[in-house]
Amino acid sequence: MALHAPEAVRRSLDPFFDAVSSVVVGQKALVERLTIALLTDGHVLIEGLPGLAKTLAARTVARALRLEYRRIQFTPDLLPADVVGTQIYNPRTGEFSVKRGPVFANVVLADEINRAPAKVQSALLEAMQERRVTIGDETFALPKPFFVLATQNPIEQEGTYPLPEAQVDRFMMKVLMDYPSAAEELAVLDRMGGVDAVTEVEPVIEPQVLAEARAAVDATFVDDKVKKYLVDVVRATRTPAEYGIDIAGLLQIGASPRATLSLVRAAKGRAFLDGRGYVVPDDVKRMAPDVLRHRVLLSYEAEAEELKADAIVRKILDGLPVP
Numbered sequence: 271m272a273l274h275a276p277e278a279v280r281r282s283l284d285p286f287f288d289a290v291s292s293v294v295v296g297q298k299a300l301v302e303r304l305t306i307a308l309l310t311d312g313h314v315l316i317e318g319l320p321g322l323a324k325t326l327a328a329r330t331v332a333r334a335l336r337l338e339y340r341r342i343q344f345t346p347d348l349l350p351a352d353v354v355g356t357q358i359y360n361p362r363t364g365e366f367s368v369k370r371g372p373v374f375a376n377v378v379l380a381d382e383i384n385r386a387p388a389k390v391q392s393a394l395l396e397a398m399q400e401r402r403v404t405i406g407d408e409t410f411a412l413p414k415p416f417f418v419l420a421t422q423n424p425i426e427q428e429g430t431y432p433l434p435e436a437q438v439d440r441f442m443m444k445v446l447m448d449y450p451s452a453a454e455e456l457a458v459l460d461r462m463g464g465v466d467a468v469t470e471v472e473p474v475i476e477p478q479v480l481a482e483a484r485a486a487v488d489a490t491f492v493d494d495k496v497k498k499y500l501v502d503v504v505r506a507t508r509t510p511a512e513y514g515i516d517i518a519g520l521l522q523i524g525a526s527p528r529a530t531l532s533l534v535r536a537a538k539g540r541a542f543l544d545g546r547g548y549v550v551p552d553d554v555k556r557m558a559p560d561v562l563r564h565r566v567l568l569s570y571e572a573e574a575e576e577l578k579a580d581a582i583v584r585k586i587l588d589g590l591p592v593p
Contacts, residue, residue, distance in 0.1 A: 275547070276486050276490070276541075276542055276545055276546060276547040277545040279482050279483055279486040279542075280483075280486075280542060280543065280544075280545045281545075282475075282479050282482070282483070283305075283475065283479070283483060285474040285475065286305075286334050286335060286474055286475045287301070288474075289330075289334040289471040289472070289474045290327075290330050290331060290334055290471070292471060293326065293330045293470070293471055294323055294326060294327050294330055295323075295450070295454055295457045295458045295461060296450050296451070296454035296457070296458075297322075297323060297327060297447070297450075299445070300316070300327055300445055300447060301327060301331065302543060303443055303445050303560060304327065304328070304331050304419065305331070305539070305543065306443075306536055306539030306540060306543065306557075307417065307442050307443060307536075307539075308331070308335075308377075308415060308417045309480075309483055309484050309487045309539050309542065310442070310484075310487055310488075310535040310536065310538065310539050311415065311484075311535075312417075312441075312442025312443065312532060312535060312536070313398050313417065313418040313419070313420070313440065313441050313442055314418075314419050314420070314441060314442065314443050314444075314445060315383075315420045315421075315422065315433075315438065315441040315443070315444045315445070315564060316419065316420070316421045316422070316444075316445050316446075316447055317421075317422050317423075317424060317444065317445075317446055317447070318421070318446065318447030318448070319423070319424070319447075319449075320423070322447045322448075322449070322450075324379075324381075324419075324421045324447065325341065325379060325381060325421075328341075328377060328379040328419045329341070329379070330470075330471055331377065332376065332377035333470065333471055333472075333473060334471050334472075334473060334474050334475060335473070335475045335480055336473035336475060336476065336477065337375075337376035337377050337415070337417075338375040338376045338377070338413065339375060339376070339377045339378075339379070340372040340373070340374075340375035340377070340378050340379070341372070341378075341379040341381060342372050342373075342378065342379065342380050342381065342394075343381050343382065344380060344381060344382050344383050344384075344385050344386035344390065344391075345382075345385055345386060346385060346386065346387065348386045348387075348390045349390065350389055350390055350392075350393035351371065352371065352390075353371050353372065353373050353390060353393045353394050353397075354371045354373050354393050354394075354397060354403040354405060355368060355369050355370040355371035355373070355374070355403070355405045356368075356369055356371070356405065357369075357405060357406045366406065368405050368406065368408060368410075370405075370410070371403075373394065373397050373403060373412065374410070374412060374413065375413065376413050376414075376415055376416060376417065377417050377419065378394075378416075378417070378418045378419070379419050379420075379421070380394055380418060380419070380420040380421070381420075381421050382421060382422060382423060383420040383421065383422050383433070384422040384423065384432060384433055385423070388434070391433060391437060392437065394418065394420075395437045395440050397412060397416075397418075398416075398418050398440050399440055401414075401416055415480075415484075420441070435523070435565075435567060438564045438565070439526055439528055439529075439564075439565055441564065442532045442535065442536065442561065443532070443536060443557075443560040443561055444560060444563050444564035445560055446563075483542070486542055486547075487535075487538050487539050487542045488538070489547070490538040490541050490542055490546075490547055490548065490549060491547060491548040491549070492534060492537070492538070492548070492549045493548070493549070495593040496537075496549050496550070496551055496554065496593060497534070498593070499551055499554060499590070499592065499593050500530065500533055500534055500537065500554050501530060502590055503533070503554060503558055503562075503586060503587065503590060504524075504525050504527075504529050504530045504533060504562070505524075506524075506586045506589070506590060507521065507524035507525045507529075507562060507565075507566050507582075507583075507586060508524030508525070509524075510586065510589075513586075513589065513590060514589065515585060515586055515589035515590070516589075517582060517585055517586070519569055519571050519572075520568065520569055520571060520572040520577065520582055521566055521567065521568060521569060521572070521582060522567040522568065522569050523566065523567040524565075524566060525561075525562050525565040525566055526565060529561060529562060529565045532561050533554065533557060533558060533561045533562070534549075536557035536560065536561050537549045537553040537554045537557050538553075539557075540553040540556055540557050541553050551592045551593055555587050555592075558583055558586075558587060559580050559583050559584070562579070562583050563578075563579040563580055563583060564579070566579050566582060566583070568582065
């Protein structure tokens with residue numbers, strides 16, 4: 271498949287963004303990050319209160335891209351088989367048949383993932399990492415592309431099971447959602463206030479266009495100086511004193527090497543959405559909070575000072591020289 275200029279490939283996605291914005295009011299940053307993750311083979315964890323259009327955004331993105339979509343509502347009584355599938359015994363033939371679970375889709379919305387126990391979370395997160403699942407004695411490959419959008423309620427809410435750090439690390443980005451602005455909420459009222467409000471879009475992007483966009487992102491150029499800056503950003507979460515950044519005692523654990531890979535892919539996706547075939551340091555700075563906020567573990571001292579991970583990431587970005 272021949273690659274076209276990044277600007278031209280990016281413009282081919284304009285119908286997609288127009289279709290999504292016709293249904294999802296505001297939330298531009300969320301839609302862009304979902305697109306970046308989808309184009310770079312990553313997954314997204316969204317934290318926000320109920321009623322902020324997380325489900326609507328995921329369904330609209332999948333439909334506009336002509337992808338198969340499934341939603342899994344995570345509850346305390348959910349079983350791993352409810353996610354990946356199970357074997358069903360046929361007493362007439364004496365044989366087992368496989369019933370595939372909802373994880374067999376291009377876009378999977380894991381709604382309120384932290385309301386299910388750890389064994390169910392692990393079943394989904396294993397599928398995210400391996401891109402395949404085992405049911406009985408058989409192993410099945412998951413569709414391509416395979417994109418998981420998981421939502422979670424703030425951990426202080428009742429009835430939640432926090433995701434362990436090793437499992438959270440499987441997500442390329444963690445996006446925080448807040449309430450819409452007054453103007454956006456008024457637009458939601460005008461658009462969705464009726465009984466017959468339009469909440470569906472028609473597919474507008476062919477598979478070939480999506481494949482070209484993914485190839486264009488993958489081919490985005492990253493200069494060696496930008497690579498070093500990107501690595502320094504991640505390493506500074508582990509050894510900040512080495513970079514002269516005064517956040518001693520505020521971090522217990524820094525970001526893993528998987529964060530480095532996620533950050534370069536996210537920066538490539540950001541450059542592509544801006545119509546560029548090369549990454550600039552600002553791409554790294556813009557995507558660093560989404561990639562790192564769930565990968566750094568704050569100390570008790572930081573929590574006592576009511577600091578958030580974003581504040582630590584900002585201190586690191588402000589303290590590092592930009593090439």
